[in-house]
Structures are given as structure tokens and as C-alpha cells.
Amino acid sequence: MSSKAAKKSNRSVMGAKDLFNLRIATSIALSPDEKRVAYTLERMDEKENKYFANLWVADRDGSSPRQFTFGNIADRNPVWSPDGTQIAFQSTRDKKSGIYVISANGGSEQKIIEIDGSIDHFQWTPNQKQFVFSLRYNDTHFIEDEAKKKESPAYRHITRLMYRLDGVGYLPKDKFQVYALDIATAKLRQITRGKYDNLNPSISPDGNTITLVSNRSVDPDMNPLLDDLFVVPFKGGKEKRVPTPAGPVAVPSFSPDGKWIAYVGHDNPKDAWGVTNLHIWKVAANGRGRAVDLLKNFDRMVVDQTIADTADSHDAAPIYWSKDGKRLYFISSDTGNTNCFYVPARGGKPTRVFGGKCHVKGISLSERATTVALVYSDLTTPNDIMVCPAEYRGDKTAKRLTNLNDFLRKKVRPGLTKEVWFKGYDGTDIQGFLATPPDFSNRKRLPAILMIHGGPRAQYGFSFFHEMNYLAAQGFVVLYTNIRGGSGRGETWADAISGGWGDIDYKDCMAAADYLEAVPGVDRKRVGVGGGSYGGYMTNWIIGHTNRFKAAVTMRSICDLRSFIGSSDIGFWTDREFDGFPWTNKTNYEERSPITYFKNVRTPVLISHSERDLRCHIEQAEQMFAMLKVLGKKVEMVRFPEEFHGLSRHGRPDRRVARLEVHANWFAKYLKKR
DSSP states (O other), X not given: OOHHHHHHHTOBOOOGGGGGGXXXXXXXXXXXXXXXXXXXXXXXXXXTTEEEEEEEEEETTOOOOEEOOOSSOEEEEEEEOTXXXXXXXXXXXXXXXXXXXXXXXXXXXXXXXXXXXXXXXXXXXXXXXXXXXEEEEOGGGXXXXXXXXXXXXXXXXXXXXXXXXXXXXXXXXXXOEEXXXXXXXXXXXXXXXXXXXXXXXXXXXXXXXXEEEEOOSSOTTTOTTOOEEEEEETTOOOOEEEXXXXXXXXXXXXXXXXXXXEEEEOSOTTOOTTOSOOEEEEEETTSOSOOEETTTTOOSOSBOOBOOTTOOOOSBOOOEXXXXXXXXXXXXXXXXXXXXXXXXXXXXXXXEEEOSSSEEEEEEOOSSOSEEEEEEEETTEEEEEEEEESSTTGGGGOEEOOOTTTHHHHTBOOOEEEEEEEEOTTSOEEEEEEEEOTTOOTTSOEEEEEEEOSSSSOBOOSSOOHHHHHHHHTTOEEEEEEOTTSSXXXXXXXXXXXXXXTSHHHHHHHHHHHHHHHSTTEEEEEEEEEEXXXXXXXXXXXXXXXXXXXXXXXXXXXXXXXXHHHHSTTGGGTHHHHTSOTTTXXXXXXXXXXXXXXXXXXXXXXXXXXXXXXXXXXXXXXXXXXHHHHTTOOEEEEEETTOOTTHHHHSOHHHHHHHHHHHHHHHHHHHSOO
């Protein structure tokens, strides 16, 4: 046997339990002198069946990264002190969340405070004596009797629409308020008060002023995009509104001279679900003049919209000023990529700093802003830490500081994932990614699966996707594709399905199936379909409109848009997406609900759903299962206890493994020859 063949024989195909071998960088921070990068590295522990994360620091010169904290804890959000001598971070230990500080040279960390609540936008003050953040206390914080913390309340009195949130559960009664924490004394000082959430605080360079975001509309729950920007003295006092156009506002940041505030937002408060481009806006900190969109002609979002099962966030990422205040750095998604850019502070055309066919999951810059640190992923790399110059084509001289998942190259026999393009139903070019098994040959006739992403405003991209690799390793050819209605190709593309899911997107899915069936090596008579969230909706829609697929797996899906309004944590916003409510547009809701067409189903379908999913409530799965059973269809259901909507990305490890195996077994049952 040749050495090459022997090496190959010692490598296994991708397995579900390879999840336990993955190391995922979850947050990143560049030091003020730009010589080191702090990051938190998450792992899944099979024995403990939990996630743990520790703080690491890598030198820019590429020398070996060094682990700073140890043990089964959950560190996150490192922030360097302004002088670079310390690193502050949040950590959960013994089920308690706290703020810690450690020397930049390593050693023992110091606990500053433990907080029974949630922290937003944690940062140092310029004089390094305090921290500033938004804090919302948990309800248990206000219970004097410790024994009662473990008891469920006698009842819950609900008075507002937004009383729960997927991934969180029932929301605390407390609101987010801005606090300052004295590091020496560990004393908290509340800066803002009132009945509204005050979020995304950012302190001015002189330490005298804080800017924050708050929705002060009459009904913030029904008007979630009516944010306002405020400034308030750091010492406390009267807030002042900084005028911005009606619309969302997020992650504000002072310019180095303190005269300007940049933020992420847009000017369409009646936007559908993520159609209008979020851009970088700039406004005078003194409130004079009007806010200006710096990216007026840029038909893309300044948000990471690439989805994968090794990433779990699509919030607005921080924006960074250059030291001279002439540039602003950000990330943006474009046709399957998420790259790093800068735009002149006066506005204009953005310049790509780190580009190519990749997924930049996060960036960090210091006040010097001559270097960008970033978390990098591509089709074969889950993530690594890299640095590059903060200039045009900085990626050409980028340096990789880590090799976090080398086992994928040394111990796993990979298949091949490549970008493909095909024509939509009307000739429009559609992007997709085709994953094939190891040793795939055009002479074989293998089963195939069409996968549809959630959102719908999201995109598949040039990012490592364990689930797609796993399915390919089980002998399936997998096509996952970016149909119209998703993200990454501008507002017109995203808006194509507003008001009418199941039309253009369905036709694009059928064009994707045509392409997949024509791939050499695919058995066109053994093709399945699957997807989660909106992708689950489309799976449900497809099996009610065609019998071409031999098996389906619908995950965390929607089948009845009418009941979705009351069962989902955000269902009462459907009027933005479906031109009204069921009581004002009854016909559209009935015609666009997959449940209307379940009598036509001939495809064997597995319903996969989490029992605590608050985004797409399990009542949707229960309706679907009961109706299909009564109709005598081939249907089964798997339910995952205690899990929220994001099971595939951050659910309990054993359940993530079980989910992958159950789905693969269902497809194998109906697609593989026996």
C-alpha cells in the first residue's frame, strides 16, 4: 500500500460526533498596540454534555497562542483596557455570570462582580477605573427568599406582546438600564432609569458622555424599528435625543474627537423582515444637523448574513473609526461572502479590506486602526484567527495566527464542497453550493438532497457547514442554495417574496431541483428535500405542491401563518411580510399557509422540532403531524425537549448529534437502495 493510500485509509469520513472535536472562536479583541489578539475558544464536552469556553491570547507574530483561563467555564466578550495591560471579560462559573479581569501577561483572574442578569455592550471607561454596560436583572434577582428561586410562580400576569423571546424564554420584568461599575469597589451605579430599554451604550473618548439606543414609541412591541439615539452625561442627568430618521438604530460609536456618532440603521420603520439595507449613518453628537447615510448607493447590508452551524448571530456588528476619524470599518455580506470594508467618514464608495470567497465572522480594531483582527471561515475551515493591514486588499498580506481545527485535514476524509450557479425559472442566475461525498464519481448514481435556508433574509455562503459535510459523508449529494427572497444580493432580491411566500421562491426551488437532478452522478429518482425555519416552511409548501421528492425533513417549521401570529414570539409582526393580518387579508394568509395543501402530500415527511421553540412554536409541528396522520400520510415526528429554535447551532450537544443522525436515517430510509 502506498503511503498516500495508507494515510487515506486512516482517515474517517465526517461523523455527527465530530462536533465534539470542533473548536469555535466566539469573540475577538485586538490589543491597543495591535501586537496581540484575545479571543474566546468554545468546545463541546461529550462527557459533561455541555459547552465550555476559555480565554486565549495569540501574538501577532504568529507564535503559539496561549491559553489564559482553564476549566469547565464559559468565558466570553474579552475587552482590552485602554493601556493594554489588562483584559476584562464576562464568564459563567458555577451557574453564575460575572465580570473578571486578568493581566495581559496571564496569571490568575480577578472576579469583579457576579450579576444575576444579562449584560449588553460591556466596555472600559477611558480612565480604566470603571466599566459601562446595559444590564437587565433576572426576576430571581428580586426574590429575597433564596429557596423560592427554584419554584415556578403561581401564575404569570402578561400585559405586553413581547413577553418572551426565543433563546431566552419569558422576559424579566426589569428593563435594560445603563450602569457604571467601579472596578476597585465593585459598586454599581445606575445611570439611566424609566420604563423603556436603554441599550448599546458607548462612552465618549473624554469619558464624559454616553450614547445609547432606546425605543420610546407608544408601543415598542408593535413598532420595533422606531429606535431613537440619546446622549446622557456619564455622571447621570438629563438625557438628550440626537435626531435620526425614523427607523432602527444600533451599535452607536463616538468619533475619536467626540464630535460625531456613527451607528447602524436605516430610514424605513415599516420595513418587512430584513429587506431594507442596514447602513452606517453619521450624526453630530450635539444633535445639530441631520443624520447622513454614508453608504447611500451601497446595495448591501452592513450585517453578517451568512448562516452556518458554527455561527449563531446576525445582529449588527460593531463599527470602528480610524484614529484620524476619516474612515469607518464594518463587515458586509455579498453573494455568499461576508467581507470586511471601510467607508470614508464623509460617505461614498466602500473599499474592501479583507475579501474573497470566505466568511468573516467578526472583526476587531484598536484605536490605532492600522490592523484588523478577524475570525475567518471558508468552505473547509470552521474558523481561525487572522490579522491583516486595515487597507485596501489587506487580505493579500494577511497572517493566520491559529490552526484551530487541524483534525479536519489530518483525521477526516473530506468530500468536496464547491460553489455552483444555475438558472432560475425565468433565467435569473441562482447561486448554490454542492457538497459531494468522499471518492464521489460521476459514474455512480447517488441519492441527493436539496436544502433550503431559514430567514428568509439570510444566505448560505463560503463558510464551513458541518451538517452539509456530514450528509455528504453519509453518501448524499447535497445542494444548498440561495433562492430569491434571501440576502446578499440587494434589496430587490430580498423583497422578491414580500407578501407572497411560496411563489417565486417555490419556482426557484424547482429550478434548483432541476439542476440537482442533472448533476452527473445523481440518481434523479432518489432526491429528497429539507430545510429549517423559513426553509421548513418551504419544505412544507413544496410537498403540498409536488410529488417529485421521495423524502422530506421539515425542521422548526411553519405550516399555518394564521396561528403563527399568536404562537411565535414575533408572530405579531407578520403584517410587514404578508400585507396585513389574517383578519384584514384572510385570503392571503390562507393561500400562503402550507397546511392548506396538506391533503395533496404524497412525500414521506419527518417533522423535526424543539419543544421550547418560541420563534416557530411546536404547535406548528403538532398541527402538521395531526393533520397528516388523520389524512393517512407517511409522517413521523421527533421532538427535542428543552431546546429553543437554534438547536442545530447551539443546542445541547447530544441532541445536536441525535438530530443529525435522525435526519440522515430518514433520508437513507427513503432515498437509498435496499
